[in-house]
Amino acid sequence: xxxxxxxxxxxxxxxxxxxxxxxxxxxxxxxxxxxxxxxxxxxxxxxxxxxxxxxxxxxxxxxxxxxxxxxxxxxxxxxxxxxxxxxxxxxxxxxxxxxxxxxxxxxxxxxxxxxxxxxxxxxxxxxxxxxxxxxxxxxxxxxxxxxxxxxxxxxxxxxxxxxxxxxxxxxxxxxxxxxxxxxxxxxxxxxxxxxxxxxxxxxxxxxxxxxxxxxxxxxxxxxxxxxxxxxxxxxxxxxxxxxxxxxxxxxxxxxxxxxxxxxxxxxxx
Amino acid sequence: xxxxxxxxxxxxxxxxxxxxxxxxxxxxxxxxxxxxxxxxxxxxxxxxxxxxxxxxxxxxxxxxxxxxxxxxxxxxxxxxxxxxxxxxxxxxxxxxxxxxxxxxxxxxxxxxxxxxxxxxxxxxxxxxxxxxxxxxxxxxxxxxxxxxxxxxxxxxxxxxxxxxxxxxxxxxxxxxxxxxxxxxxxxxxxxxxxxxxxxxxxxxxxxxxxxxxxxxxxxxxxxxxxxxxxxxxxxxxxxxxxxxxxxxxxxxxxxxxxxxxxxxxxxxxxxxxxxxxxxxxx
Numbered sequence: 001x002x003x004x005x006x007x008x009x010x011x012x013x014x015x016x017x018x019x020x021x022x023x024x025x026x027x028x029x030x031x032x033x034x035x036x037x038x039x040x041x042x043x044x045x046x047x048x049x050x051x052x053x054x055x056x057x058x059x060x061x062x063x064x065x066x067x068x069x070x071x072x073x074x075x076x077x078x079x080x081x082x083x084x085x086x087x088x089x090x091x092x093x094x095x096x097x098x099x100x101x102x103x104x105x106x107x108x109x110x111x112x113x114x115x116x117x118x119x120x121x122x123x124x125x126x127x128x129x130x131x132x133x134x135x136x137x138x139x140x141x142x143x144x145x146x147x148x149x150x151x152x153x154x155x156x157x158x159x160x161x162x163x164x165x166x167x168x169x170x171x172x173x174x175x176x177x178x179x180x181x182x183x184x185x186x187x188x189x190x191x192x193x194x195x196x197x198x199x200x201x202x203x204x205x206x207x208x209x210x211x212x213x214x215x216x217x218x219x220x221x222x223x224x225x226x227x228x229x230x231x232x233x234x235x236x237x238x239x240x241x242x243x244x245x246x247x248x249x250x251x252x253x254x255x256x257x258x259x260x261x262x263x264x265x266x267x268x269x
Numbered sequence: 270x271x272x273x274x275x276x277x278x279x280x281x282x283x284x285x286x287x288x289x290x291x292x293x294x295x296x297x298x299x300x301x302x303x304x305x306x307x308x309x310x311x312x313x314x315x316x317x318x319x320x321x322x323x324x325x326x327x328x329x330x331x332x333x334x335x336x337x338x339x340x341x342x343x344x345x346x347x348x349x350x351x352x353x354x355x356x357x358x359x360x361x362x363x364x365x366x367x368x369x370x371x372x373x374x375x376x377x378x379x380x381x382x383x384x385x386x387x388x389x390x391x392x393x394x395x396x397x398x399x400x401x402x403x404x405x406x407x408x409x410x411x412x413x414x415x416x417x418x419x420x421x422x423x424x425x426x427x428x429x430x431x432x433x434x435x436x437x438x439x440x441x442x443x444x445x446x447x448x449x450x451x452x453x454x455x456x457x458x459x460x461x462x463x464x465x466x467x468x469x470x471x472x473x474x475x476x477x478x479x480x481x482x483x484x485x486x487x488x489x490x491x492x493x494x495x496x497x498x499x500x501x502x503x504x505x506x507x508x509x510x511x512x513x514x515x516x517x518x519x520x521x522x523x524x525x526x527x528x529x530x531x532x533x534x535x536x537x538x539x540x541x542x543x544x545x546x547x548x549x550x551x
Contacts, residue, residue: 007462011357015371018354021430022378025389028399032392042392043399086282093279096272104280111291113483115491115534117508118527122294125301125520128311142290149286178275200380207382209494214515223384230388230498239392242385253380257373 026246033240041234052240065225065241071136072206072222078141079205080198083148088194091156092186112150116210119146124214139215144208148201155200159193159263193263199256203249295531302524311520319525329526332505333533339421339496339506340489343428347485348478350429351436355477356470359444372441379434387427387498394418394426419501427499428489435484443477444470479545483538490534 032039036047056065094101111119123143127134134140167189171181209223216224222245229238305314323329354375362368378386393399394417401413416422447470455465493508500506507530514523 005462008361011353011361014353015357018350019374022375025393025430026378026381026386028392029385029389042395042397043402082286086286089279089281090283093276096276098273098276101276104284107284107287107291111287113487113538114291114295115487115508115530117491117493117511118298118531119291119294121511121515121523121527122298123290124515125297125524126294128520129297129301142286145286146290149283153283203380207380207384209382209384210491214512223382226382226384226388227494227498230384238388242382242388246381246385249381250377253377 029239030243032236033243035236039236041236041239052236053244055235055237056241056244065222068220068222068225071219075136075140075144075221076202076205078137079144079148080202082141082145083152083201084194084198086145087149087152087156087197088190090153091160094157095160108150108153111146116147117214119143120211120214127215133217134215135217136212136219136221139217140212140221143211143215144205147208147211148204151204152197152201155197156193159190159197163189190263192259196256196259196263199252199259203252203256206252207249298524298527298531301521302528304521304524306519306521310518319522320529322522323525323529329510332507332510333529335504336490336506336508339424339428339492340486342425343432343489344482344485346425346429347433347436347481351433351481352440352474352478355437355440355444355474358441359447368445372438375437376434379431383431383494384498386431387495390423390427390430390499391418394423418499419504421500421504423499424496424504427495428492431495432485432488435488436478436481439480439484440474440477443474447473475545479541482541486537486541487534490530490537 031045032041032043033052034048034050035045035052036049037051038046039052090104094105120143123139124134127139132138163186167185168181171185176184207223208221209227212221212224213227220228226238226241226245229241301311302319303315303317304311305316305318306312358368358372358375362371391398395401396413396415396418398417400417401410404410405413451469452465455469460468491508492506493512496504496506496509497512507526511523511526511530514520514526
């Protein structure tokens with residue numbers, strides 16, 4: 001653009017304040033989780049230390065944290081596996097025109113924008129009417145899929161849009177069948193993209209709250225457990241747990257972005 | 270034969286998931302909303318009592334109005350804050366790599382846990398929180414500000430914090446698509462900065478604002494986490510009402526509320542689509 005005008009500096013300051021607004025609260029609890037044993041829920045900080053980060057792993061202080069973490073981990077991996085398979089297949093289906101593709105596409109969008117609580121309530125009602133027991137690995141799994149599948153599907157559509165069909169046609173001309181073409185040509189090309197989408201899907205599931213809230217059954221996932229803690233845990237251990245789980249998902253996100261950028265670069269050359 | 274059947278086979282798993290966990294549940298919400306609750310469980314019926322209850326109960330109507338209030342406030346704030354941020358990224362950041370990098374910087378928090386992001390506000394806004402401490406120590410106020418936490422203010426602040434990226438991203442996208450030669454042409458013809466913005470940038474970014482608004486509507490209308498964590502006991506929203514009703518096993522009533530909620534949400538979304546055509550953005 002032209003020379004830096006006054007509006008540039010005004011907007012720069014505005015942008016800086018916005019980033020501070022986004023990250024400020026998170027940084028606050030990072031700092032507050034690094035207190036010594038005499039730490040409290042708020043400032044001033046009397047001493048620094050790793051005491052509360054250590055407390056997270058001692059069950060008696062903060063309720064049961066290890067088991068919900070294990071459940072969220074397992075659920076995330078399950079959701080990731082199902083989402084990857086289903087979204088890759090569906091996005092490959094969309095490379096060919098077919099009747100009803102519009103309906104399926106809008107169904108996907110609908111899954112993304114229907115208020116989350118309705119999904120949770122609906123699944124809860126279905127299980128109630130059927131007389132099934134809600135569980136994180138059944139009703140919870142389904143609730144997560146309504147959230148991760150559309151996201152993964154839309155990204156996969158983008159990946160396949162930039163995909164050069166010439167390689168596949170070459171493979172077909174040389175006599176490769178559908179399966180062979182997929183494993184020998186398509187899969188290696190979209191592999192890094194899949195890794196990115198997989199990581200993203202995992203974090204979406206790992207942090208999901210609203211859709212799971214009514215259908216997780218007796219055993220909580222980690223976000224539900226943390227939500228419960230907000231009312232009865234009054235020590236910085238809550239912040240420490242928040243810090244650890246945020247660092248965990250943020251690093252996965254960064255990894256996902258990096259692989260995604262890598263795949264875009266690779267497809268361009 | 271296989272060629273025309275293939276796409277259907279490929280989309281089958283995904284469609285099955287949506288059929289089982291989206292369509293069937295939504296249909297069941299509709300069905301159960303006509304059922305009755307007998308004190309222990311729900312019983313099949315065809316009764317409009319649940320709906321009558323919603324529209325005649327003053328508390329419920331107030332809850333809906335309160336939800337609209339949250340929606341209006343969050344919408345205005347996310348638009349007024351989100352637009353300049355997107356504009357800065359699209360027009361004032363010089364190189365594409367920098368634009369993408371700064372945009373990613375804005376998106377990272379939105380992939381992490383909503384619950385943690387809400388908890389993060391507690392040490393800042395509480396009675397003895399950082400904001401009050403700073404204001405008291407600087408002598409600006411003598412009593413801690415009570416409205417900072419467990420108030421409507423906190424709820425709106427929390428929702429803006431959670432959802433503003435859904436406004437920024439589509440606006441940023443539509444701003445990036447504006448052909449820069451249009452702006453150069455307008456400037457050559459003597460248009461000033463304000464005129465260029467009003468005549469070119471604003472109309473061309475309207476679809477982005479529309480998509481962002483749709484996201485905000487669907488996110489805020491069903492919201493109950495922020496209302497719970499930041500609103501304290503008093504704040505009410507339809508989402509929280511539904512959650513409370515399920516807590517007391519009143520599924521038919523919750524279902525009727527959900528149907529009304531979905532209807533209202535769709536109505537708002539459709540009216541946004543009437544004003545602005547977003548199809549070319551998709």
